[in-house]
Structure formats: structure tokens, C-alpha cells
Amino acid sequence: MATLLTFVNWLLPLAYLAVAADYAATFILRTRTHVRNPALAGVIVLHAAFLTAWGLHAGVLPLGEIHEILSLIALSSAILYAVIEFTSRDRRAGVFILLLVFLIQYTASVQLAGPIARGRAAAIDESGGLHVIPAIFAYTAIAFAAVCSVLYLAGQRALKRHSFGVLFDRLPPLDLLGTMSWHALLTGFLLTTITMITGALLFRHMGGHARGGAFDVKVTAKIVTGSIAWAACLTAILGKTLFHWPLRRVCQFIVGTFVVILALFAASWILTAA
């Protein structure tokens, strides 16, 4: 079983890279832009099967370690993109999302190689999964919204400046990018809300102590990051619906939020390591 898991662990990033290369060909050559990609569905099924098998092999939910969370983020991003491609029948944004998915899964696979060979040490209790899973999907949705927003801003800038160069006709239409970004933002907000509620309940269930036994820096950073992400999503949603922000401003706000979240994650990692 360990040998098979090791093999699939290395196969996954390669499979994502191959699919990303296919999307890159679509982007560069402008061919098959409105055809759904069955290869992506195949890789997603393989990825889900791998995580299930790894969970069964380890005997716990594969959510306790950072590399497992990264792999789940990669999977959820791929699923989210596949759903959007399936409904919009436009695959021109695929190269950007799939390259990101490849990088995340490659990082996860490098770190997963050790635990697969040696056996898994850390575990997560069942109730923790109710908090961690929506958190993973929430950050994935926000990351997705950020990528779509960057593409929207790039396309919008090109059209505003009448620049019909490299990006012209290679990106999906602006309204589609805007819709993708907006829906991902709404999803991110909903999941962040669930994450915060389950997090609060879990914290209370543990008697005011985090898993390490103390209210440490890591937990504080998570609460701060989650709160900022939730507030930023809410601001963008209210800005668009109540104050009629143009899509450009909403996209700029989403990108800014994502950068702040990344910075907070990095700060948390540095502080914890120190």
C-alpha cells in the first residue's frame, strides 16, 4: 500500500502539470477554448482517491498536517475550477488556476513523501475536521476569487487602454471573469462564517484551550487572519450590493485581501517557527 501511495503521490503533481500544459496550449494557440477538459476530471478523481486511501492507511482524517491541508487545498481548487469550466464552457483561465494547483500539490507531495514512507504521527480529532475542512475550502475560494480578479483587472486594463496584444482574445470574457470572482467571493464568505462559528464552538468545547494546551501565537494568528478575511469579504459584498462599487474596485479589494491573508500566514509561520 505504501509503495502505491508513494507512486501516486509523485504522479499527482505530474498529472496536474500535464493538464496545466494542455491549458497553456489552449491559452497560447487559442484552440479548443470552449471545450470541456475530461483529463482534469480524471486527475481530480485520482487525487480524491489518493487522499481517501492515505486517510484509510493512516487511520485518521488527512487534515492534521500542513502538507495534507495543502493537498486538500489543491484538490478543492481543482474541483472549484472544474465546476466553473463545466458550467461556463470556457477554459481560457485554466492555465492560471492549474499552474497554482500544480505548485500547491508539488509542495504537498514533497512533504508527504516522508510520512508515507515512515508512517503518520500526528492525528486530528473528529470535531476538529468540522472546523478545518470549511476553513480549507474558504481560503481556496478566496484564492480562486483573487486569481479571477487579477485576470479581470488585466483584461479590463488591456481593453481600457485599447491594447490588443498578448492578452487580447486569450482571456475569458470580462463579465465571465467578474462573475467567477464574485461567486467565489460569496462562497468564501459563507465558508469563512462557518469556519468562525465552528472554531468558536470547538474552542469552547476544549474549555478555552487550543490543541497545544495554551492560547498560543498560532491560534491567535489564525483567529486574526480568519476575522480579517471574513470582514474583508463582507466589506466587498456590501460595497458591491449597497454602494454599487464597480467590479474593478471589488476585484482590487479581493486581490488586496488575498495579499493581506498571505502576509498574515507568512507572519504566523515565522512567529511560530521562532
Next chain:
Amino acid sequence: MDLFVIGISHRTAPVEVREKVALPGPLSRQLLRTMHAEKTFEEILVADTCNRTEFYFVPHNDADPLPYILDHVARAKGAPADVEPSLFYRHRGPDAVRHLFSVAAGLDSQIVGESEILGQLKTGYRLALEERTAKFLLNKLMHRAFRVGKRIRTETQLGFGSTSVAQAAAELAGQVFAELAGKTILLVGAGKTVEAAAKTLVRPGVKQVIVANRTLSRAQELAADLSLGRGPAQEADEPITCPALLRLLGLMNAPGGSAPTPARIPARAVELVDLPAVIGEADIVLCSTGSPDLVLTHEALAEPIRRRQGLLLIVDIAVPRDVDPRLGKLPNVFLHNINDLDKVVEGTLARRRSEIPKAQAILDYEVAKFSAWRDSLDANATILQLRRRFELVQVEQLERYGRKFDPAAREQLQAFTQALINKALHQPITFLRSLSQEADTSEQLLMVDAVRRMFDLDSIETPGEDS
């Protein structure tokens, strides 16, 4: 019996010369009818467009047909066709096939890759079918040309993008909106330019069209036109299959036959003073009025535009411009003028030109394939292949049943089967030999082709032939 083409095009002659031999529909028909009656050519077809007049034909003899053609062109037009013969190009055999395929693919067109040429070739072919001057060889050739034209456009990007201002406007709309279905198009002006551009942009599924014009009656006329979907005629994608086409034409002309009803698009007309009231409804604004002053001003329209939700594409194809450039700076507004559309067209043409080598490679392959098929229609070669086909059957069946007999009986069996084959083939071979001794005609080629297809002779190799 070989295929020839004689023609004149934008590559060899200026328009003043080309128009002396141009043969629009009725004249082409008249010319074909006369030539059919005089039996000058075995087969002939006229391809006439604004950039070329070409005669594809299979002659009965080796005499130069140009004087005869020019004489008949002059008679059909009722004016002398005094054109210097050196301005005509001539191709024969595979070169003629290559030329036609190249024309069908749009490689020989003034705007490389344009697709109208395929429709114009189909019109020429339809006329030849109706006048019965296209027979076996031209039928095969034209069907192949339509397929090659389509293949090259599918497998390369020779037909990519927009080459007209109207198409460029539609392409820009495609960059902003995933689909035009459910969108409202506002046309400002009701002149020819707007009408032509609108007919490219307005498609079934569009939510509504609003026409704003200084003269309301003209706006109402255009709105009614667009509402009825009276756009430019669409060319069928599929190549014409002659009997079906002729049946279709018969049906359409028959009493009680009816053309398909175009989908109605909601359209209404307003005056220019109503623009501030209607601009909030629009997703795409297309304008071209003859006004020397700005028609869509910042003062009048900035506020209604700011209040609306969603993206707004404004395409200003008027010279002088109709739209205040300051409107383009508003959020969610994308303003493009005629210069921007020209940039889109230039980019498209450059990209199409870069696809020519790929298209040429497909062309080479298809010409070789057609030439190989044409060469296979030789009666003598067909006789050899027919014998070979039966020999193969004999060998196979002897292998199968011969082992049940002793050697002496097997020899007798072989002699028997050989005699049977000789008897069975005697009549077909005599028939094919008689074809080979007569001058080629379309009917003869058709018969040889029928024999080849009946016995699947293209799948076998003649002894001594390289594999």
C-alpha cells in the same frame, strides 16, 4: 482528359480590366448555357467574384480556348472583352487543382482566409449543375475543394478573427460579454454603416435592440428590419450535394414551399433626445451618425451611465467621432473608436498570414491525394487491378479448400478456378478495354470509377508497384 483553369484576378489585373470579363450570376448562366449547347467543353464552371473571374473546364481538344471564351464573354455582356491575354493565368492538371483548392481556402484572396469565397464558389458550382456543364470530374473536384477549404479553416487559424469593422466590433463584444444572448444593443444612427455593423452583431437571443436616430421614421425602418432578422444571407456549412441541392431549390420554388422563418428580435425606435433615458438599458452601444458634433456627450450621459449596473461597451465607428472620449474613462465603460477596430483587424491579418505555411502543407497533401485518385481512373491500370483482385480471391480460396484435395486434384481445381475467373472477367475487361481505346469523356471516367469502387480496387496494389 485533363482539368484546366484560365482566370484573371486581383493578382494579375486592376479592377478596370477585371470588370470587362466579370460575369455576375445571370451572365454566367447565359454563357454556360451557350457553351453547353455548342458542346465546346466536356465540362465547364465559372467562378466569379469581385476579385476574380475563372473558368474551370475539361476541353475536348488541345486548341487554346481563351479567344473562344472571350468571344462568348463579350457576347454575354454585350460589350467587347478586349483584355490582354497575358493578364490571364492558366493552370493544368495538378496545378489547376492546387489553384482551386488555394482559392477555396482563401489563400489566394485579397484578405487571406476570408470565408465568402467558399460561398461564391458554391454559387458558381450550383449554376454549372443547373446548366448541366459540371459532370463527373468537376463534381468530384468541387466537392473536394469545399472539403479542403473547410479543413484548412478548421485545422489552421487562417480564418481567425475579424477582418471588417463590423466583425471587429463583434469580436470586442465577445471580449467583454461571454454571450450576446440576453443583452440589449443600442444603435445610435440608422445609416448604412450602422445597419451593416448591426447585422453582424444582432443575433437571435439578443434581449432587445433600440435604434436611436435624429429621424424617427428611419429608426423605425431599421428596427423593423432587424426585428425580422433580415441579416446577410448565411452560407451553409456543409458542401453541396448536387441532387439534394437541386431538390431543395425545387422545393423552395415550388408552390406551398416555404423558407425558414427567422426568429423575431424585440426592437424599438427612439429619438436622439431620448438617449439619456435608454442608455441605462444598454449593454452594447454602436454608433455612427453623420453628425459633425458629439452625439453622446459626457454632460448628458455620464450620470445615467454611472447609475447603471454591469459593463457597457461603446463602439464608435463614426468619423468624426460621435462619442465624448471622457465617457470611456467612467468605470465599467469600454469605449472603442474606428482606430481601435482597425488595430484589431491589422492584428488579425498578421496572424492569418503567419498560418499560410501550415495551410500550404495541407494543400500539398490534398492535391497529391486528388491527383492520385485522378491517375487511378486509367482503364488499362484498372484492368490489371481487376485481374489482381480476382487472383487474390483465387489464392485465398485455394488456400482454404485446396488442402482437402490431393496434389493432382488440386491442380485441376486451380485450372478450373482460373478458367472460371477468365470467363467471368472476359466481359468486364472487354468493356474496360473499349473505354481505353476511345477518347476520354466524363461518362467513361464515371464508369471506370464505378468499377473501381465496386471491386474496391483502390485498396490493392498492382504487381510491381511500390508499396
